[in-house]
Amino acid sequence: MSSIQPVRGTHDLIGEQQRRHAHVVSVARHIAGLYGFDEWATPIFEETRVFSRSLGDTSDVVSKEMYSFNDRDGESLTLRPEGTAAICRALVTNGLTQSLPQKVFYAGPMFRYERPQKGRYRQFHQIGAELMGAAEPLADAEAIALAHQLLTALGVADDVTLELNTLGDTASRDAWRAALVAYFSGHKDKLSEDSLTRLEKNPLRILDSKDAGDRVLVADAPMMEEFLTPDARAFWDGLRRTLDGFGIAYKVNPSIVRGLDYYNHTTFEFVTRRLGSQGTVLAGGRYDGLVQQMGGPEVPSIGWAAGIERLAMLLEATPAAPQSVVIVPVGTPDENAVLAILQTLRQQGVRVEIGYRGSLRKRMERAGKQNASHVLFLGDDELARGSFRVKNMATGEEAEVSRETLFSNAASVFAKAGESAAQ
Numbered sequence: 001m002s003s004i005q006p007v008r009g010t011h012d013l014i015g016e017q018q019r020r021h022a023h024v025v026s027v028a029r030h031i032a033g034l035y036g037f038d039e040w041a042t043p044i045f046e047e048t049r050v051f052s053r054s055l056g057d058t059s060d061v062v063s064k065e066m067y068s069f070n071d072r073d074g075e076s077l078t079l080r081p082e083g084t085a086a087i088c089r090a091l092v093t094n095g096l097t098q099s100l101p102q103k104v105f106y107a108g109p110m111f112r113y114e115r116p117q118k119g120r121y122r123q124f125h126q127i128g129a130e131l132m133g134a135a136e137p138l139a140d141a142e143a144i145a146l147a148h149q150l151l152t153a154l155g156v157a158d159d160v161t162l163e164l165n166t167l168g169d170t171a172s173r174d175a176w177r178a179a180l181v182a183y184f185s186g187h188k189d190k191l192s193e194d195s196l197t198r199l200e201k202n203p204l205r206i207l208d209s210k211d212a213g214d215r216v217l218v219a220d221a222p223m224m225e226e227f228l229t230p231d232a233r234a235f236w237d238g239l240r241r242t243l244d245g246f247g248i249a250y251k252v253n254p255s256i257v258r259g260l261d262y263y264n265h266t267t268f269e270f271v272t273r274r275l276g277s278q279g280t281v282l283a284g285g286r287y288d289g290l291v292q293q294m295g296g297p298e299v300p301s302i303g304w305a306a307g308i309e310r311l312a313m314l315l316e317a318t319p320a321a322p323q324s325v326v327i328v329p330v331g332t333p334d335e336n337a338v339l340a341i342l343q344t345l346r347q348q349g350v351r352v353e354i355g356y357r358g359s360l361r362k363r364m365e366r367a368g369k370q371n372a373s374h375v376l377f378l379g380d381d382e383l384a385r386g387s388f389r390v391k392n393m394a395t396g397e398e399a400e401v402s403r404e405t406l407f408s409n410a411a412s413v414f415a416k417a418g419e420s421a422a423q
């Protein structure tokens with residue numbers, strides 16, 4: 001049998017990678033909290049129609065990227081390729097459309113059958129925010145401000161530009177769509193095969209094409225701006241005014257249509273040059289019709305999602321590994337007495353580990369490798385005296401610490417370890 005490998009496009013998160021990943025999630029969770037968002041967790045699989053309906057048949061995700069399978073009852077299920085449709089499903093099935101607005105944060109794995117490359121995987125992870133039940137541009141601006149503060153807190157804001165666009169309302173979009181069909185129909189011979197299909201089913205999608213030939217045509221395509229109704233224009237102006245109020249810089253980019261069907265009015269992406277062609281780190285938009293598609297009432301909403309792997313790659317430094325206090329037994333002290341101290345320290349919130357075997361020298365070496373902040377020596381003499389030797393591994397200094405101090409104020413004795421344990 002050939003050796004077992006992880007499934008193509010999946011990866012294990014271990015050590016530095018996991019710390020980067022966890023850092024992104026914990027910072028995002030914190031900042032989302034500052035904006036009044038509560039965390040939800042939905043199942044990683046749903047009935048296939050939760051996604052197929054809402055994302056659109058011609059979207060890349062539905063047409064070729066979904067992991068769908070029939071379960072043993074013959075029901076078609078899909079590993080979630082994104083979070084928004086599932087959150088809207090949850091809003092409806094939990095009866096929460098009566099208590100709006102709902103501000104939701106989520107984090108977790110997503111699954112898409114894509115060609116794996118740097119920054120693009122088959123199982124990847126997203127954080128996301130959804131603000132459901134708010135029709136005003138202020139809501140869009142708040143969602144964007146949350147994203148911006150998150151990128152700032154992660155130290156990556158300087159590398160990232162906010163690109164903003166509007167898709168208008170239904171009337172604006174219909175007029176624009178007709179103009180796009182007329183334009184692209186005149187260039188059918190130059191369109192990629194995928195885009196020829198899109199022309200029939202969803203011409204807006206051509207604007208999102210990654211084909212080089214398509215991109216040339218797209219550059220001269222009619223612009224949404226020309227087709228905005230007065231209402232849609234007022235919304236668009238309102239959004240930009242509010243973003244100015246928040247002090248958030250943006251660049252209008254008329255080709256940001258996003259890959260999924262459910263967007264209207266606002267669409268945006270935070271993009272960087274630092275990740276090559278996988279440059280979009282966070283993207284979103286307004287989706288006023290999606291909750292209705294899940295069988296609920298009309299709930300105007302705005303949200304975004306960000307790729308955790310891409311954000312983790314942008315982090316300047318890897319968050320430090322937590323440090324432990326390591327107990328090194330001297331000789332063969334009474335085991336129960338040692339365990340009592342070990343547990344008392346842990347109950348005080350100190351991260352403590354104990355060496356299991358080997359000579360004193362071996363154990364000290366291992367403490368060094370374990371990135372110990374301190375070593376606590378415990379031998380029968382120390383236990384009898386009720387006073388222990390603590391070595392600070394950074395400075396090399398040793399100090400005698402009484403049992404009372406250790407048991408009443410361990411965090412101050414091991415200040416550094418206490419800090420990292422609290423993180």
Ligand code: ATP
Pocket residue numbers: 082112114119120121122124125126258259278280281282283284305306307308309310
């Ligand atoms: P792309 O244009 O890169 O395919 P998308 O439009 O499909 O992105 P969304 O569905 O809006 O992306 O997802 C939001 C974010 O999730 C993306 O901006 C990206 O950071 C991340 N993301 C999407 N697909 C993947 C993937 N296969 N692997 C890693 N991250 C991803």
Ligand code: MG
Pocket residue numbers: 060259
């Ligand atoms: Mg994609």
